[in-house]
Amino acid sequence: MRTKINFLISVILLLSFESSAQQLPSKQEVLDKMILTNIYFMKKWPDPGVNVITNRERPSNLWTRAVYYEGLMELYRIKPDDKYLQYAVDWGESHKWGLRNGYETRHADNHCAGQTYIDLYNIDPQPERIKDIKASIDLMLTTDKIDDWDWIDALQMAMPVFAKLAVVTGDDKYSERMYEMYMDTKVTQGLYNKKEGLWWRDADFLPPYTEPNGEDCYWSRGNGWVVAALVRVMDILPEDDPHQKEYLKTYKEMMKALLLLQREDGFWNVSLHDPNHFGGKELTGTAMFVYGMAWGVNKGILKAKKYMPAIVKGWNAMANEAVHENGFLGYVQGTGKEPKDGQPVTYTSKPDFEDYGLGCFLLAGSEVYKLN
Template identity: 30%
Template sequence: MKTRIQRRISCLLLLALTLGATAQTKVDYCQPEYVRSVLNKVAKWQLDNPKRRAPNDWTNAVFFTGLYAAWEVTQSSFMYGAMMENGKSTNWSPYKRFFHADDIAISSTYIDLYLIEKKQKMLQPMIDTLARFVKEPYPVKGIEQIKYWWADALFMAPPVLVKLGQLIDRPDYLKYNDELYRQAYEMLYNKEEHLFARDLNFTIKNDRTDLFEANGKPLFWSRGNGWVIAGLARMLKELPSDYPERPFYENLFRQMAARLVEIQREDGLWSSGLLDISAYPNGEVSGSGLICYGLVYGINSGLLKGKKFKRAACKAWKGLTNCVSDEGRVNYVQGAGDRPSNRDFSDNTELYGTGAFLLAGSEIFKMK
């Protein structure tokens, strides 16, 4: 029979062995069931903690884009129900401005749901709005009728034009999108850095110090470039394989992906400002989630080949999941803006950050 001391020693040894085994257990962040559980947790938290925003504004548009992608891989009924309720609450209408990319972004989710439900009332308000978007000029002075004048627009509008053009057999919508995209590319894309300026205010060549990082390099916003590469992924997903302009979009996608992998942080994320990591205390989730989504789509579609992309994608996903609270709150999200910020985002969340996270996870789920 063991003495009390012997029993205590045995218990301590068992505890030590258990703790040692636990310490050695590694979470497989890319394992499908783990990804599914995280997607469900994050989506549920966000739906249970809504923001006071218009249900069809751009922040909700990005969230529901991510929610639909998450539903595709999880088939969670609460996600589908939430998307349907949101669409009904807006009468399936885009937001206020027919001419503004942000305000038609919600229509992407309407199209996705229409393809399942097949109810014309889910499509008609968008058809009417897109007809005006294509025909009428941008009614704001100084924009010179350029409708994709800022990087965010390349996520918000192109997938809608391409998807609707394909759906209702309007190839002119795809061609119009090509025209607008080329304008933005010529204005905003830096062909040396393979990154996009956020808008024309960040391309002016003069002595403005706010256009440069502390290390002297040009200012490139993480979320701005996240919008672009994620938007490219969403558009390439819809474009026919033999579409004449597809090689342009694919080459741009590969250039950006290669550059973004080069400047990834050790924690797996990307800084709010891309070219001066030391100036920013932590990674930023909305830009990082969008970039991660783009990279993993590239891997899954065969556009990106090589171990470096998969390593970067897995590293990014691990970094993103480390920013999620136990309850499912996605933290480290920069607030709405147009440029990098070096404030601490650790206690900040936004709908579009959650949407970016869900997009990234939906592709990670499918990665082999």
């Protein structure tokens, strides 16, 4: 009798757990959230070429807008709507397919627009679409300088450009230089802490710098940029690229570390090792971590049993708690480099730039969509 009672209790507890567990939304539900948030942005910015004005005026081919277009291109891949494609083409044409500060720039932020330029070239191979981005990277390759990427955001901004050029041209000089620059950032500059599986944003945050609780400072969005860089590069390059193992190894180390740092509500804090230092919900880092984990499950690299609960919690948290009825995204930290920047971060707070937060959200959605 006792055995039977214990069995029934176990069944009840199991059913209770399953009923309370979060469910992965349908493809349509994921897509609906992506469409809604994108409609909000396109309505707000009907002219993709107009300058962006915050604390000062900037051209719209800056990095924040370029990150948005990364996300838009992923939305276009799962929903090939002509208006998405035209919005991206109009953006490129408005800048004559040029880079901020000209093609002589070496700055990764200025190269980020090249990711979408190359994507649009692959759809319609008009030479002018990649003329300037290729010329800019070719100029870098005429020198031996490899230490340009001295902040980890740069990896996401520029690495996919090098990888895409390697594929477009069939010349591995681009992917080889990318690897050299990446390893300079990771090892020579020492911005990666292998022991923790996380990155310091730049040299300002290397030990002995600490957060208020005495822990090292690992900024959520900065680590999110690295996750996105690794995912995108591994996706772009062929499987036999000689450095895929290095990218994959670091990616797995990061996924393992980040899995343990997720909040109960599904978000990640802006300070990954000090939840009380400007603690609270934050979308951009969360979106890129969900993006990375979902990509890994989709590729069979990460175990679904282990990572799906975190993915589902993360996506549902963003979709249900950050997306306003009109498509505006809450809980987006403004630009900066550490937890204190762009604060306060709330449901109704407006970051100085809204575009990159949406780009991150669309990247996450593009992979969560494929999980169904």
